[in-house]
Amino acid sequence: MFKTLATLGLAATLIGGSVTATMAQDAKPVKIGWSAWSDAEFVTKLAAKLIKDELGTEVELVQSDVAPLYQGVSRGDLDAMMMAWLPQTHADYYEKVKDKVETLGTVYDGAKLGWVVPAYIPESEIASIEDLKKPEVQKKLSGIVQGIDPGAGLTRLSEKAVKDYGLDDYKLQISSEAGMLTTVDRAMRSEKWFVATSWSP
Template sequence: MNSNVLKSLVMKLAVSAVVALAAGAGPAVAAEPLKMAVTNWADVLAVANVAKYALETNLKQPVQFVQADIGIQYQGVARGDLDIMVGGWLPVTHAAYYTKYKNDMDDVGIIYTGGKNGWAVPAYIPEAQLSSIADLEKADVKSKLNGTVQGIEPGGGLMQASEKTIKAYDLNGYNLQSSSEAGMLAGVQRAYQSKQWIVATVWSPHWLFQKWQMRYLKDPKGTLGGEEQVHAFASKQFASKFPRADVFFKHFKLTLADVEAIEFEGNATNDYATAAKKFVDAHPEKLKAWLQQ
């Protein structure tokens, strides 16, 4: 056998071996999905979609959204059924949940500061007539509002604080109407269309302040809380199961303006995933900071 034939045979055998190995290897095993708790609140959808896009695109970490009410989110993270939640409001809004579950979960970090809860009214309502929660006691104000405070989902921190507020201000005869974020927003839209009076439970950041002129009512008794910080809370197993994602969330920071911009785009297009992608792609300096390992 001459040297050329031998070289050819060796080459064919080598190629065959590579093909056989490749065929036997099969597809790569996908990473375990990270279960992220979400609820259909604009701020949570904005933050969660940004984190999901950054993790999946840059760290190749699949993220699975799990819809759950806020109380179930805390319980699920504490039990390890959920890996992480990104809408933990402290020190007031979720104080009861935090106190109950804090020993069974990890505070991964503050995502943004400057959050605020309150009751708000359309700007066309004269401030001379209604500027404070205390003004709701006035008979004419109560009549124009039909004795109703438009709320969101029952059981949430804002609704719990609103129930305390009604008692603290002696707003006898007022009904805190449970609904949802979508129901609250629909109520505000209907009121604006006919310039009716409405008072709604709201929070910042939220895109509604960009769509409509709204103002918070003063809260002299402070029952709705002051400035809030929004935290990511993770299961006790999170750091060992998802070490790179754990480091990511320790660096994951947004501003109030960031969240509101993503919310506004997401609501306008009804596509929070695309809104999040556009934001991340437009802010490479933020992404670089988040991806420090």
């Protein structure tokens, strides 16, 4: 379905302040922050269900951009966040708060992120990021890399990739996960060329 142009191996990590089993005795709900990404929504809502069912503690979910989540945990406004993409993608955010938060463990590892193009684009046309510099490729892609929200680590790394690879004729189109997926779905239905940010899981 997609061909990956570049990937980076990562681990999604749980970061928290003081989330423990003793919180079950407190009347206040556990506050867990999350960003509007499908993977973050899944693991956050799963954690909320487990905390409620296994510890008998109410959970309040707080949706925000990723940078405020790190600040919220460091200030104690949030008890935890489930999607810290470490050690690289969210390194800048983590570095600012690392002395005020605790890494509670890895939710999953082997995560990947990068840019993808649809498999119907011939490999002779696009097989790597370098191929995006070809004038005929740039024209077919309308000079756009379809991205996600501005606070995402993937957005920051994509901005860096545009500069590092000298893709001066390209614009990183900031959107949201939902917006990016809608654009990609529409393009694929008509087999239109595109390059988009992507990650797994």
